[in-house]
Amino acid sequence: MKKELIQLRVNGRAQELAVEPSKLLLDVLREDLRLTGSKRGCDASSCGDCTVQVDGIPMLACTLLAASCQEQEITTVEGVSEHGSLAAIQKAYGDWGGAQCGFCTPGFIMTVKHLLAVDQNPREDDIRAALSGNLCRCTGYSQMYQAIKAAIQAEKQGMEKAEAKP
Ligand code: FES
Ligand code: FES
Numbered sequence: 001m002k003k004e005l006i007q008l009r010v011n012g013r014a015q016e017l018a019v020e021p022s023k024l025l026l027d028v029l030r031e032d033l034r035l036t037g038s039k040r041g042c043d044a045s046s047c048g049d050c051t052v053q054v055d056g057i058p059m060l061a062c063t064l065l066a067a068s069c070q071e072q073e074i075t076t077v078e079g080v081s082e083h084g085s086l087a088a089i090q091k092a093y094g095d096w097g098g099a100q101c102g103f104c105t106p107g108f109i110m111t112v113k114h115l116l117a118v119d120q121n122p123r124e125d126d127i128r129a130a131l132s133g134n135l136c137r138c139t140g141y142s143q144m145y146q147a148i149k150a151a152i153q154a155e156k157q158g159m160e161k162a163e164a165k166p
Pocket of ligand 2: 098099100101102103104105135136137138139
């Protein structure tokens, strides 16, 4: 199939790539850009392993055409660290053992980042609803929820410190 030039913006960097019009965003990220953090699980919009953010909204890269994302801001798990440091949710996952095999973790991180961006004080129900599209086959959900709650606290404390600065 004939390739076409597309322009993407991924983790803050402009990218111009020659891709087949039918190429999926997940394949462009993993094969063309070597950003292998986003994982292919079900390949059918069911598990959330491939979750990235497109213009800040969690989207499933396994069923999204790369060409449909032109001029949009794509963020992958490789792009969520803040000023060279782990984001609060990444650190909390490590502290609380939120990842077991880790295959689902990038998708969870991307979904939680969005949740915390739109709601600084989510209730348990909100967290569960937000994560309903992300599945973990290792099933240690309790550590994940502990990690997410720790990240919420860390983000709140960070905001309070920032607000208290003269
Ligand atoms: S790999 Fe995309 S939702 Fe499962
Ligand atoms: S940690 Fe193994 S699938 Fe989630």
